[in-house]
Amino acid sequence: MQLIVFVLASLMMILGAVGVVTRKNPVHAALSLVLTLFGVAVHFVSLEAYFLAAVQIIVYAGAIVVLFLFVIMLLGVDKAEDISTEPLVTQRWLAAVAGLGLLGLLVVAVARGADMLTTRSEGLATEVQNASGDANIQQLARSVFGDYVVAFELTSVLLVVAVVGTVMLARKRTAGEA
Amino acid sequence: MPAPTTLSYLVVAALVFVIGAVGVMVRRNPLIMFMCIELMLNAVNLSFVALARELTDIDGQSIVFFVLVVAAAEVVVGLGIIVAIMRNRSSLTADDLAELKG
Numbered sequence: 647m648q649l650i651v652f653v654l655a656s657l658m659m660i661l662g663a664v665g666v667v668t669r670k671n672p673v674h675a676a677l678s679l680v681l682t683l684f685g686v687a688v689h690f691v692s693l694e695a696y697f698l699a700a701v702q703i704i705v706y707a708g709a710i711v712v713l714f715l716f717v718i719m720l721l722g723v724d725k726a727e728d729i730s731t732e733p734l735v736t737q738r739w740l741a742a743v744a745g746l747g748l749l750g751l752l753v754v755a756v757a758r759g760a761d762m763l764t765t766r767s768e769g770l771a772t773e774v775q776n777a778s779g780d781a782n783i784q785q786l787a788r789s790v791f792g793d794y795v796v797a798f799e800l801t802s803v804l805l806v807v808a809v810v811g812t813v814m815l816a817r818k819r820t821a822g823e824a
Numbered sequence: 825m826p827a828p829t830t831l832s833y834l835v836v837a838a839l840v841f842v843i844g845a846v847g848v849m850v851r852r853n854p855l856i857m858f859m860c861i862e863l864m865l866n867a868v869n870l871s872f873v874a875l876a877r878e879l880t881d882i883d884g885q886s887i888v889f890f891v892l893v894v895a896a897a898e899v900v901v902g903l904g905i906i907v908a909i910m911r912n913r914s915s916l917t918a919d920d921l922a923e924l925k926g
Contacts, residue, residue, distance in 0.1 A: 652828040656836045659870075663840045666859050667847035679859050682840065686866045689833065695873045695885050698892075702869075705892050710862065710899050717903045718855060721910050727853060741849035745842045752838035760831050782885075789886040801893040808897035812904035 651692050658685030670726040676714045683707050697783045833874035841867035852917040854906050858899065865895050 658681050665678025683706045690699035718724050790798055844863030851857055869888045876884025910916060 648827045652832065659836060659840050660843070663843040663847075663863050666856065666863060667843060667851065672853060672855050675856050675859055679862060682863060682866065686870055689836075689870055690873055692828075693833070693873045693877050695876070695888070698869075698873065698885055698888055701889070701892060705896060706862075706866075710896060713899060713903060714855065714859065717907060720907065721916065723853075723855070723916050738850055741846050744849065745846035748845060749838060749842040752841065753835060756831060756834045756838060785882045786885055786889070789882045790889055793883075794886055794890070797890060801890060804894065804897050808900045812900050815901075815904040815908045 648692060651688065655685045655688035655692070658682065658688070670728075671724065672718045672727075673715065673724045676711055676718065679714070680707050680711050683711070694782060697786050830874050830878040834871050837867040837871040837874070839867075840864075840870075852919055854902075854916065854918050857918065858902055858906075862895065862899070865891060 662678045662681030662683075662685060665681065666675045669675040669678055683702060687699045687702040687707075690696075690702060841864050844860040844867065847860030847863065848857050851860065869891055872884045872888045872891075876882065876888075906916075
């Protein structure tokens with residue numbers, strides 16, 4: 647059963663990823679991205695990261711892809727572009743070679759490092775004695791608001807900077823300003 | 825039927841990461857390039873969560889949480905820059921931005 651879910655979610659991810667790269671229309675590429683993000687969320691559920699699965703759907707599929715679609719519509723680029731011609735000579739061959747090399751390196755590194763994994767520290771919620779439905783959320787909250795509380799506060803600063811910077815970038819300059 | 829191993833999750837993550845990397849190299853539309861960057865971030869997130877379960881360590885999931893926040897900020901700023909550039913132009917390819925002037 648778990649294997650079927652794994653295969654289906656992996657197929658969703660890979661088909662969506664190929665769609666993002668090969669689709670001519672940016673709207674179709676954004677919708678393919680949603681397929682990949684849902685596949686990742688399914689993987690998160692089967693890996694017992696329930697909170698992150700929910701956040702994945704809400705933040706990625708709900709916010710980021712909508713932002714992409716909003717910008718595509720706003721700029722009026724929601725029409726098919728010509729991707730049949732190569733922008734630079736041999737660019738695609740070089741990209742294919744680089745991609746295959748990267749894939750080979752990653753797979754070899756994963757396969758060689760597989761036997762070096764050792765268990766450490768506090769353990770996931772499934773190993774906790776009173777593993778109730780929200781044990782994953784409790785454990786994640788202890789980690790984020792405990793060990794990583796400084797990083798958590800810094801992300802709030804980052805978000806404020808991003809919002810202010812985007813407002814500065816996107817507003818129209820009036821004649822009186824420099 | 826055997827349950828999928830951590831290794832298989834990592835291989836799927838590597839595959840999606842490579843597809844995203846090739847997309848950044850091949851496509852010229854900056855919006856599509858951003859989507860490919862999101863693909864790569866998601867692949868890394870998946871490997872973090874898979875290793876968090878393998879090592880029974882919640883820290884992997886905490887890092888994914890932070891990656892989500894940083895990805896959201898990155899998309900907001902990147903799309904703001906694209907909108908600011910596109911206000912004065914009609915086409916949308918990364919090659920048009922090669923010259924060193926505004």
